Structures are given as C-alpha cells and as structure tokens.
Amino acid sequence: MRLSLTVLLVTLALCCYEASAIVCPHLASDNAGFLWEPDEAYRKQIEMYQAPAEAVEAKLQVKRCVNDFSKEKRLLLTKALTKVLVKCGYEDLERLLPLNIL
Secondary structure (H helix, E strand, O other): OHHHHHHHHHHHHHOEEOOOOEEOHHHHHHHHHHHHOOHHHHHHHHHOOOOOHHHHHHHHHHHHHHHOOOHHHHHHHHHHHHHHHHHOOOOOHHHHOOHHHO
C-alpha cells in the first residue's frame, strides 16, 4: 500500500513540467511502462536515458515490487495517472495505456 502511494505521489509531482503544465511525453510513457511493460521491455525503454547501471537496476528492483501488485491496484494507479495526464492537457492516452483499461 505504501509503495503504491509513493509511486502515485511521485507521478503527480513529476508529471507536469514548466509553468504551463505541459506533460513531458517521455515521463508519461515511462510511468505507463513502469506499471504495465514486462521487465525487459521496460529496461530497454529506460536505458535510452543513459542512466548509470546501478540506477537502472534500482528502478527495476522497485518495478519488480510493483509487478507484485494486483491488477486492480495497478489499474487504480493507471486511472489516477490518466486523470493527471488529462488535467495537464495530454491527449495521446491510447498510445500509452493498455486499451482494455481506458
């Protein structure tokens, strides 16, 4: 429960950037992938940031914890993420999120 709240709060804090609250497309994609992508596909997605290997492994370790969340809890987090994205003006939700949850 605490980890899901942390993930949600970090998402809310980082989702919008600049004073205009424009959503960073990479952050939106990263958050959706964190909840739904298989580990190896997500690893490839975050390696494009050229972060140190320790940082990538740390994020994947947290992702493995999130993978243990029930589908319902991940769905709740995704719906919260979707509301934040819509409020910040993001329009390409279908590309980010699994179709069966919209």
